[in-house]
Amino acid sequence: MNRIRLLLADDHMLFAEGLQSLLHDEFELLGTVGNGKDLVEATLRLDPEVILVDISMPVLNGFDAVRRIRKDGHNAKVIFLTMHDDETLVAEAFRCGASGYVLKQAAGEELVTAIREVAQGTTTSRR
Amino acid sequence: MSELVVGTQSHRVSLISRYRHILRPALVALSVSAAYFFGAKVGFALTFQPHPVSTLWPPNSILLAALLLSPVRWWWFLLLAVFPAHLLSQLNADIPLPMMFCWFISNCTEALIEASLFRYLSKHVSLDTSYRVGIFILVAILGSFLSSFLDAGFVVLNQFGTSPYWDVFRMRFFSNVLASLTLVPLIVTWKRGGLRSLTTAPPQRYLEAALLAAGLLIVGRLSFGTRELVENTTPALLYLPLPLLLWASIRFGPRGSSASLLVIAFFAIWGAINGLGPFTGATPEQSAVSVQSFLILAAMMLLFLTAVMRERDEISQHNRALLNAHPDMVFLMSNEGVYLDVHARDCDNLLLHPELFLGKNVREVMPPQLADEVTRCLVRSASTDEPQVLEYSLDMGDEERHYEARLIGMGDDKTLSIVRDVTDRQVASQALKDSQHKLNQSHTHVRSLLGRLIDVQESERRRISRELHDDLSQKIATLSVAISRLKRRLPLSDTEIINELDDLRQKTNSLTNEIRRLSHQLHPAVLEHLGLVTALESYIGHFQDEEQIDVRLTAELGEERVPFQTSICIYRVAVEALRNVSRHSGAASAAISLRRENASLELRVSDSGKGFDVNAFRKGGGLGLVSIEERLRLLHGTCEIHSSPQKGTTLVARVPLTN
Numbered sequence: 001m002n003r004i005r006l007l008l009a010d011d012h013m014l015f016a017e018g019l020q021s022l023l024h025d026e027f028e029l030l031g032t033v034g035n036g037k038d039l040v041e042a043t044l045r046l047d048p049e050v051i052l053v054d055i056s057m058p059v060l061n062g063f064d065a066v067r068r069i070r071k072d073g074h075n076a077k078v079i080f081l082t083m084h085d086d087e088t089l090v091a092e093a094f095r096c097g098a099s100g101y102v103l104k105q106a107a108g109e110e111l112v113t114a115i116r117e118v119a120q121g122t123t124t125s126r127r
Numbered sequence: 128m129s130e131l132v133v134g135t136q137s138h139r140v141s142l143i144s145r146y147r148h149i150l151r152p153a154l155v156a157l158s159v160s161a162a163y164f165f166g167a168k169v170g171f172a173l174t175f176q177p178h179p180v181s182t183l184w185p186p187n188s189i190l191l192a193a194l195l196l197s198p199v200r201w202w203w204f205l206l207l208a209v210f211p212a213h214l215l216s217q218l219n220a221d222i223p224l225p226m227m228f229c230w231f232i233s234n235c236t237e238a239l240i241e242a243s244l245f246r247y248l249s250k251h252v253s254l255d256t257s258y259r260v261g262i263f264i265l266v267a268i269l270g271s272f273l274s275s276f277l278d279a280g281f282v283v284l285n286q287f288g289t290s291p292y293w294d295v296f297r298m299r300f301f302s303n304v305l306a307s308l309t310l311v312p313l314i315v316t317w318k319r320g321g322l323r324s325l326t327t328a329p330p331q332r333y334l335e336a337a338l339l340a341a342g343l344l345i346v347g348r349l350s351f352g353t354r355e356l357v358e359n360t361t362p363a364l365l366y367l368p369l370p371l372l373l374w375a376s377i378r379f380g381p382r383g384s385s386a387s388l389l390v391i392a393f394f395a396i397w398g399a400i401n402g403l404g405p406f407t408g409a410t411p412e413q414s415a416v417s418v419q420s421f422l423i424l425a426a427m428m429l430l431f432l433t434a435v436m437r438e439r440d441e442i443s444q445h446n447r448a449l450l451n452a453h454p455d456m457v458f459l460m461s462n463e464g465v466y467l468d469v470h471a472r473d474c475d476n477l478l479l480h481p482e483l484f485l486g487k488n489v490r491e492v493m494p495p496q497l498a499d500e501v502t503r504c505l506v507r508s509a510s511t512d513e514p515q516v517l518e519y520s521l522d523m524g525d526e527e528r529h530y531e532a533r534l535i536g537m538g539d540d541k542t543l544s545i546v547r548d549v550t551d552r553q554v555a556s557q558a559l560k561d562s563q564h565k566l567n568q569s570h571t572h573v574r575s576l577l578g579r580l581i582d583v584q585e586s587e588r589r590r591i592s593r594e595l596h597d598d599l600s601q602k603i604a605t606l607s608v609a610i611s612r613l614k615r616r617l618p619l620s621d622t623e624i625i626n627e628l629d630d631l632r633q634k635t636n637s638l639t640n641e642i643r644r645l646s647h648q649l650h651p652a653v654l655e656h657l658g659l660v661t662a663l664e665s666y667i668g669h670f671q672d673e674e675q676i677d678v679r680l681t682a683e684l685g686e687e688r689v690p691f692q693t694s695i696c697i698y699r700v701a702v703e704a705l706r707n708v709s710r711h712s713g714a715a716s717a718a719i720s721l722r723r724e725n726a727s728l729e730l731r732v733s734d735s736g737k738g739f740d741v742n743a744f745r746k747g748g749g750l751g752l753v754s755i756e757e758r759l760r761l762l763h764g765t766c767e768i769h770s771s772p773q774k775g776t777t778l779v780a781r782v783p784l785t786n
Contacts (some may be wrong), residue, residue, distance in 0.1 A: 012598070015608070018608045020606035022612045056652070063657060083597070084652060085643065086647075088657060088664060089657065105604040105636045107608050107611070108608040
């Protein structure tokens with residue numbers, strides 16, 4: 001069975017590390033970047049199927065990075081993985097072309113399912 | 128023993144005070160009737176025989192003076208009291224009883240007419256102004272004139288003596304006018320404080336008075352009591368008493384002049400009766416009329432002179448008091464600039480001692496530039512009624528002092544210069560200016576501090592908010608992820624531990640939620656991620672739910688990004704304004720509009736509520752409003768509030784958009 005190839009973008013190292021061990025069990029984690037600019041670059045280089053991205057990041061925030069990726073013509077599925085639960089932000093995320101929105105505190109329970117659903121083509125928002 | 132004495136004394140005192148209202152008028156009446164009696168005796172003595180009328184008839188004047196000096200309610204009593212004196216004085220003068228009655232009536236009539244008229248016209252019984260003297264003379268002439276018709280009529284009716292009607296009229300008229308003009312002033316002025324002044328006068332006054340009296344006696348005897356001198360020097364003799372009368376008038380006032388005149392009057396009449404002095408006419412009538420005319424004119428002149436002198440004294444005393452009360456220096460200058468006179472409370476305050484500058488020109492006294500200015504002011508003051516004001520400083524030896532001079536033209540080529548030392552005032556006003564400046568500075572300082580405080584507060588909130596949201600809550604989220612991983616590793620049969628882990632995970636999640644809410648309250652993250660309009664929409668959403676106030680937002684900001692500092696400022700102002708709407712307006716709806724206009728961002732928050740008095744509110748120092756204004760000031764923005772009771776409120780905030 002082909003493992004889904006992931007790219008993780010989060011500037012919070014501790015959380016990223018905690019997540020990595022969870023993801024390694026189920027998916028192929030191509031890499032972890034700490035800001036939006038690196039994400040754009042890594043996406044082009046590594047061609048992931050699903051991108052997990054935080055909104056608040058230095059240099060380029062999650063929304064702007066995703067817009068840039070879409071502008072570059074890459075169509076990896078995007079799941080926003082963030083601490084923000086503001087509805088306007090959720091709406092903005094989907095407007096940018098996200099397929100999923102998962103709150104970090106729910107990641108342990110729902111992220112794995114969300115990644116699978118997104119990879120199969122279902123849009124999902126979990127919190 | 129002593130108690131008994133005290134008791135008796137107090138009993139006596141209370142008796143006196145109980146009968147005082149009867150005792151005083153009784154004493155007055157007694158002395159008036161005594162004076163009337165002796166006056167009548169004197170009058171008889173000064174009569175040219177065989178005529179029935181005296182040259183100087185004192186009783187009427189004594190009665191008049193008594194009426195003038197007593198309350199009107201006593202008058203009937205006084206008139207009654209002099210009646211026996213009148214009868215007594217005429218008993219052995221071989222006068223028939225009806226004639227006595229008639230004369231009493233005519234005497235009383237005269238006194239009543241004159242007293243009532245004078246009281247009516249003058250209000251105050253005294254002879255110290257020329258106005259009152261004029262009134263008194265007119266009243267005396269009119270009263271004597273009217274009552275003499277009656278008197279002469281009575282004489283003819285009673286067939287007393289042989290004189291025809293008009294002779295009696297003329298004699299009586301002159302006699303009574305003379306008595307009124309000489310005796311009444313004497314009595315009135317001496318009664319009004321004259322006797323008291325005798326006890327307080329210094330010895331040299333007594334000496335002067337004695338000299339005057341001696342002079343009067345000698346001159347009276349010489350002028351009116353000799354036969355030898357008359358032949359050669361008749362007209363000159365009349366003027367001999369004049370210097371003495373002037374002396375009395377100038378140095379001893381109304382009391383001295385009236386007493387002196389009386390002395391002269393007695394000498395003149397006595398001389399004329401005895402065929403001595405200058406008033407020895409062909410017949411007794413002629414002698415009487417000429418002595419009377421002379422004395423009446425002298426009395427009028429003297430009364431006026433004394434009153435005018437007194438008025439002038441009062442004015443100059445008044446002026447002197449005014450000057451002494453004044454802290455200013457007063458200079459009298461000619462319009463050419465010569466110092467004529469000076470008044471200063473303390474000569475040390477002057478630049479020079481008066482002896483050194485009086486009579487000199489301002490150019491010789493003052494520094495050249497100041498002298499020029501003074502000269503110009505003098506020229507101007509000569510041509511206008513407006514005071515010329517000149518401010519200058521002078522080096523007064525140890526210090527520089529400031530002055531303000533007011534120059535007022537007095538006509539007659541003279542100018543009055545009133546100079547005030549305004550150094551203290553200037554020092555005070557400079558100190559006031561300085562402290563005002565300092566106050567302004569500290570005010571500005573406080574405002575800038577307040578601005579920095581807002582700035583620091585905002586960035587600190589942002590920092591803590593980020594710390595909470597981006598770090599702490601993520602760490603807790605990491606915990607939650609770790610718990611989930613742990614759970615996955617457990618076999619599904621281990622339900623008890625799985626349930627406990629689920630419970631633990633939910634607790635960490637609710638902890639995260641609380642931290643996130645706290646963070647959002649501190650700083651709206653949406654503002655940074657999605658901009659001002661989205662942040663406001665988000666806030667309005669919560670606001671509507673919580674406050675049940677309908678808020679409509681319209682925004683025309685275009686594509687260009689609003690700087691973060693401006694966004695947070697406008698956001699905070701809008702939030703504060705909406706809070707005010709919910710707290711104070713009572714409105715059910717509000718509207719917010721945001722638009723770009725002339726390179727500035729305009730926020731408008733309006734409601735349809737009850738409104739308020741903006742000025743009163745500002746004075747009350749509403750803290751919300753202050754913070755709005757300070758936030759805007761930091762970004763060079765402005766704030767207007769339009770509101771009036773029952774008309775709603777609109778807040779307009781503008782912040783310039785600079786790159």
